[in-house]
Amino acid sequence: MDCSLRELFKSWNLDFEGLESEIIAGVAQIGYKGGHGVVNKTYAAQYVSDADMIDSMGAIGIARTFYYAGSKGTPIYDPSLKGVTIESYDDYRNVQRNAIDHFDEKLLKLMDWIKTPEGKRMAQERHDVMRAFKDQFYKEMDI
Missing domain, CATH: 1.20.58.1910 (Methane Monooxygenase Hydroxylase; Chain G, domain 1)
Structure with a gap:
């Protein structure tokens, strides 16, 4: 996971350690350009x-x-x-x-x-x- 994203999560007291690939996949599934047409969104x-x-x-x-x-x-x-x-x-x-x-x-x-x-x-x-x-x-x- 990107270092800045990890730091953002830390600042919010969120622990997503081990879920990096799921988070990255979720982000890629959002938005008109990146997310349109994705069938199995999380x-x-x-x-x-x-x-x-x-x-x-x-x-x-x-x-x-x-x-x-x-x-x-x-x-x-x-x-x-x-x-x-x-x-x-x-x-x-x-x-x-x-x-x-x-x-x-x-x-x-x-x-x-x-x-x-x-x-x-x-x-x-x-x-x-x-x-x-x-x-x-x-x-x-x-x-």
Whole structure:
């Protein structure tokens, strides 16, 4: 286990000696890039992964999407970018597209990746908020 992680655990009076490989495997199973598609996540990793995804949903997820898009100069909606296809993680990071497309590319898929019953319950309202926002946006833009 990384020395800094070991020291962090010590500072919290946590003893995970002998569980290093399980901890490292759990950390690798968390997050959109590292954790998406991992079938047999550890029990703890499922909860942490769910929390990570839930944090990207709802009103906060909407705000984060447009904040990030603005910081990168990404348009909210430009008709000339409609229908841009993302084929790979490299495309996801580098291809110019509309900020609103992030809803279909990622945000509205998160609900399907939530594993725990508590996570599903917590995520549902946030998912509904994002869907309603996207639908209303399309209605107002006449898309």
